[in-house]
Amino acid sequence: MMMSNAKLNKVPAGDCPQLDINIRVSYQQFELAINLPIPLKGITGIFGHSASGKSTLLRAIAGLEKTLIGDITLTSDGVADKALVSKTLVNSEQGYYLKPEARQIGLVFQNSRLFGHLSVLGNLEFSVKRCKNRQLDLNEVIELTELTTLLEHQVNQLSGGQQQRVALARAILAEPKLLLLDEPLSALDQHSKTQLLKMMLNIQKKLNLPMLYVSHSLDELQQVCDTLLVLAKGKVVNFGNIHQIIHQLNNFDDPTLIHQQTSLSLPIKQFNNGHGLAVLALNAEQDIYLTSDKAFENQTQLRCFILASDISIALTEPSNSSIVNHLFGTIKQISHRKNKVLLTINCGSQEFFVTISAFSQQKLSLNSRQQVYLQFKASAVRTFIH
Amino acid sequence: MINSDLQALVTTLEMAALTTLILLIIGTPLAWYLAKMTSRFKVIIEAVVALPLVLPPTVLGFYLLIAFSPEYLPGQLWQQTTGQQLAFSFSAIVIGSVLYSLPFVVQPLQKAFEQLGDSLLEAGALLGAGPIDRFFSIVLPLTKASFITAASLGFAHTVGEFGVILMIGGNIPGETRVLSIALFDHVEAFDYARAHLLAISLLIGSMVLLAAIYWLNLPKRNNNKNLNQVRSIK
Amino acid sequence: MLRILLVSILVMNLLAVNSSQAYQSNVNDSKNEDNSKPLRIAVASNFTPVLKVLLEDFTKQTGIKSQVISGASGAMFLQIKYGAPFDVFLSADSRRPKELEQAGYTLKSSRKTYATGQLAFYSSSLSSNANSLSQLSIEEILSIDQLRKPSARFAIANPDTAPYGKAAKEALTHLGLWQAYESRLVKGINIGQTFTKLRSKAVTRGIVANSQLVLNNLSGVIIPSSYHQAIEQQLVIIRRSKQQAAAEKLSHFLLSIESQNRIVSYGYAQTKQVNNANNANNANKKLSELTAK
Numbered sequence: 082m083m084m085s086n087a088k089l090n091k092v093p094a095g096d097c098p099q100l101d102i103n104i105r106v107s108y109q110q111f112e113l114a115i116n117l118p119i120p121l122k123g124i125t126g127i128f129g130h131s132a133s134g135k136s137t138l139l140r141a142i143a144g145l146e147k148t149l150i151g152d153i154t155l156t157s158d159g160v161a162d163k164a165l166v167s168k169t170l171v172n173s174e175q176g177y178y179l180k181p182e183a184r185q186i187g188l189v190f191q192n193s194r195l196f197g198h199l200s201v202l203g204n205l206e207f208s209v210k211r212c213k214n215r216q217l218d219l220n221e222v223i224e225l226t227e228l229t230t231l232l233e234h235q236v237n238q239l240s241g242g243q244q245q246r247v248a249l250a251r252a253i254l255a256e257p258k259l260l261l262l263d264e265p266l267s268a269l270d271q272h273s274k275t276q277l278l279k280m281m282l283n284i285q286k287k288l289n290l291p292m293l294y295v296s297h298s299l300d301e302l303q304q305v306c307d308t309l310l311v312l313a314k315g316k317v318v319n320f321g322n323i324h325q326i327i328h329q330l331n332n333f334d335d336p337t338l339i340h341q342q343t344s345l346s347l348p349i350k351q352f353n354n355g356h357g358l359a360v361l362a363l364n365a366e367q368d369i370y371l372t373s374d375k376a377f378e379n380q381t382q383l384r385c386f387i388l389a390s391d392i393s394i395a396l397t398e399p400s401n402s403s404i405v406n407h408l409f410g411t412i413k414q415i416s417h418r419k420n421k422v423l424l425t426i427n428c429g430s431q432e433f434f435v436t437i438s439a440f441s442q443q444k445l446s447l448n449s450r451q452q453v454y455l456q457f458k459a460s461a462v463r464t465f466i467h
Numbered sequence: 468m469i470n471s472d473l474q475a476l477v478t479t480l481e482m483a484a485l486t487t488l489i490l491l492i493i494g495t496p497l498a499w500y501l502a503k504m505t506s507r508f509k510v511i512i513e514a515v516v517a518l519p520l521v522l523p524p525t526v527l528g529f530y531l532l533i534a535f536s537p538e539y540l541p542g543q544l545w546q547q548t549t550g551q552q553l554a555f556s557f558s559a560i561v562i563g564s565v566l567y568s569l570p571f572v573v574q575p576l577q578k579a580f581e582q583l584g585d586s587l588l589e590a591g592a593l594l595g596a597g598p599i600d601r602f603f604s605i606v607l608p609l610t611k612a613s614f615i616t617a618a619s620l621g622f623a624h625t626v627g628e629f630g631v632i633l634m635i636g637g638n639i640p641g642e643t644r645v646l647s648i649a650l651f652d653h654v655e656a657f658d659y660a661r662a663h664l665l666a667i668s669l670l671i672g673s674m675v676l677l678a679a680i681y682w683l684n685l686p687k688r689n690n691n692k693n694l695n696q697v698r699s700i701k
Numbered sequence: 702m703l704r705i706l707l708v709s710i711l712v713m714n715l716l717a718v719n720s721s722q723a724y725q726s727n728v729n730d731s732k733n734e735d736n737s738k739p740l741r742i743a744v745a746s747n748f749t750p751v752l753k754v755l756l757e758d759f760t761k762q763t764g765i766k767s768q769v770i771s772g773a774s775g776a777m778f779l780q781i782k783y784g785a786p787f788d789v790f791l792s793a794d795s796r797r798p799k800e801l802e803q804a805g806y807t808l809k810s811s812r813k814t815y816a817t818g819q820l821a822f823y824s825s826s827l828s829s830n831a832n833s834l835s836q837l838s839i840e841e842i843l844s845i846d847q848l849r850k851p852s853a854r855f856a857i858a859n860p861d862t863a864p865y866g867k868a869a870k871e872a873l874t875h876l877g878l879w880q881a882y883e884s885r886l887v888k889g890i891n892i893g894q895t896f897t898k899l900r901s902k903a904v905t906r907g908i909v910a911n912s913q914l915v916l917n918n919l920s921g922v923i924i925p926s927s928y929h930q931a932i933e934q935q936l937v938i939i940r941r942s943k944q945q946a947a948a949e950k951l952s953h954f955l956l957s958i959e960s961q962n963r964i965v966s967y968g969y970a971q972t973k974q975v976n977n978a979n980n981a982n983n984a985n986k987k988l989s990e991l992t993a994k
Binding site: 492529532533535537538544552555633636637638639640654655656657660 | 770777778782784
């Protein structure tokens with residue numbers, strides 16, 4: 082059996098699935114060096130610029146990167162008793178290298194890499210035929226990925242979004258212990274992106290399949306990830322809760338890495354207030370209004386973000402304004418960057434990030450601990466940058 | 468066509484079919500190895516494989532004749548293991564043809580494997596397919612056209628081969644006397660009527676063979692055309 | 702692949718079946734029915750047609766079946782050195798048989814001259830008035846040709862490698878025409894190729910083997926054998942042969958008076974009896990005249 086040549090160890094009960102990575106991959110111009118345990122819960126985002134080492138990391142985990150030094154161990158649910166087992170994927174010191182086909186790790190590529198000589202169904206069956214201890218129902222996966230009407234199509238006749246859905250379904254049907262996604266949405270239009278993200282979330286929850294999701298687009302990651310790993314120049318810059326990490330990145334010394342923003346995950350209080358606005362509960366006293374969208378339906382929680390440049394500051398409570406969102410808060414920190422100033426403002430327990438010009442900061446003579454009003458339009462509360 | 472020519476035809480077809488089969492069996496891994504190879508020795512191996520293209524057949528034939536004779540090591544080894552003399556046997560012309568037609572099979576396959584690249588194989592591996600599984604379920608169906616081309620080129624080139632076979636085969640009826648040599652014999656013997664007949668048969672036979680191959684390859688080409696149209700509309 | 706094979710086999714078989722049955726099976730070519738192997742005769746291609754005719758009688762007389770392998774003497778010489786399974790070798794020259802003999806590849810004292818080549822001038826442009834040509838001597842013809850068409854290509858076999866070419870050069874030298882002709886020469890690899898050049902009219906005149914003209918019902922002008930050294934075509938029996946008795950019989954048969962006469966009738970010169978003791982008494986027939994037609 083496939084597992085027999087892998088190194089398996091029982092893990093004490095109570096721990097959660099985890100990927101232990103301690104590797105070094107060297108190329109002429111580039112080195113990836115990572116030493117990190119990644120708990121496998123939900124979807125973990127991996128964010129960074131191109132050439133930050135994101136894809137190399139995924140390839141190393143998948144077994145496609147053959148020249149690495151170090152070791153990777155995957156701890157996941159066992160087959161029979163559901164107890165956790167840990168499996169060494171690679172250990173260069175012992176000369177141990179588990180082939181990709183024996184790792185039980187799935188990978189959805191940027192270019193879907195479907196088999197052109199097979200139909201949609203043929204591509205799915207390719208996985209099913211090679212899956213040992215099958216538990217998933219083919220039809221269930223077909224429904225989850227909305228491929229029912231496309232089964233007989235040739236894969237080259239599909240649109241980009243359809244192709245990625247086939248690739249996703251195909252990867253899931255191999256029943257991996259961990260699914261890797263390497264920029265799966267980067268070639269798609271906005272509509273397909275939203276659709277596929279929803280699908281990924283849905284699948285993640287239904288199948289309880291941990292995912293590592295590589296992207297250079299923070300909005301995508303912000304929508305679906307619970308934790309975020311940030312890579313720059315082959316090194317881990319940051320790792321932790323997605324909102325916290327994004328907020329930490331606001332102060333990162335490379336201003337091109339992200340758009341400075343406030344990243345939120347808030348309960349939906351009202352889907353539609355009668356005027357086309359949805360209402361989110363920020364805290365007991367304050368609400369946030371945003372343009373309602375059909376996609377919010379049936380959701381209790383909403384991921385959204387507000388760009389720091391979309392928020393303005395007033396010293397008195399604004400009245401007679403078309404701007405719907407007014408929040409009251411206390412300036413926690415002021416940091417200067419050339420002609421811009423980044424303000425960190427506490428509204429209750431929630432931090433907000435605001436950029437204003439140095440000129441405005443002087444004019445208003447803003448200081449730490451000063452109490453101010455934040456104002457932003459409903460349309461500034463975003464789920465994606467369009 | 469008279470009996471001796473018919474016999475030459477049978478010998479030719481047997482030789483070409485066996486040669487093609489052997490070439491596919493050894494040419495496929497060789498082409499694969501070359502396509503994936505990154506070492507600087509690659510060019511040397513490629514040059515060796517291509518050598519029969521530039522080497523005059525009689526030169527190749529001469530050295531093979533020496534190598535296959537019982538006086539030299541390859542011929543000796545053969546004789547020790549099989550009990551038969553290698554030179555001037557059917558096996559000798561098959562081995563000679565394999566070497567002589569090698570580039571015609573290896574080169575199209577190598578091109579096809581290089582074009583196929585690694586991406587689909589990586590995808591296959593991550594879906595649980597091992598190397599042999601990947602070859603038969605991904606590589607073979609996607610490079611089918613190149614296999615047909617390689618096999619037909621190898622076959623056709625072997626049928627048309629003359630110099631090497633004449634040298635190492637010795638023109639022995641029923642054993643190593645093939646069509647091209649029979650044809651040459653007729654010309655040498657001023658038997659132009661038989662020569663013409665044989666030449667026309669060879670010509671028509673080869674044309675039908677090639678046409679059949681192109682016909683076999685046709686449906687796929689059409690599909691691709693349709694696909695391109697679909698893409699351009701999009 | 703299988704489909705391709707089937708298609709090609711089918712087509713080729715059809716062609717084979719449909720083609721004319723006028724050509725009857727040649728006994729000498731086909732594989733032996735009984736267990737004993739046929740006598741394998743490697744023969745220089747210029748002699749192949751004559752040998753095949755002679756073998757019909759040989760098989761009738763002795764019951765020995767044979768296989769004729771026709772080719773270039775040089776190639777067959779090499780092949781014999783490297784183990785070719787031939788029993789008898791009928792070379793187009795005497796040099797290769799001698800070399801094989803010296804290197805110990807042949808049966809002792811089996812080397813015999815079985816035919817002597819005869820040169821003839823042939824011109825496709827002059828053949829229509831052949832009668833008037835025959836009135837002239839070869840000296841006159843060649844001199845006139847050189848005067849009239851000094852730039853026309855003239856074919857001979859390569860004097861450095863082919864015995865017929867060497868003899869042609871000797872004859873031209875003997876006639877004092879070598880220098881005049883040297884610049885217009887087209888040299889064939891062997892006499893067969895030289896004749897093909899003339900036959901295809903790629904070259905209109907040249908010196909070829911008289912036997913080639915006879916076999917193709919063409920007429921030329923014979924060049925007297927005294928103008929050049931004899932073109933001795935010799936045979937040897939291969940030492941490795943397992944059919945030496947049959948090979949000896951063939952050798953005897955070819956050197957018999959009847960066979961020799963028939964060989965001469967195909968355009969070869971009378972073989973001198975130096976090598977052939979058994980032929981000594983039969984030198985007086987002037988059969989060479991027959992060959993000029």
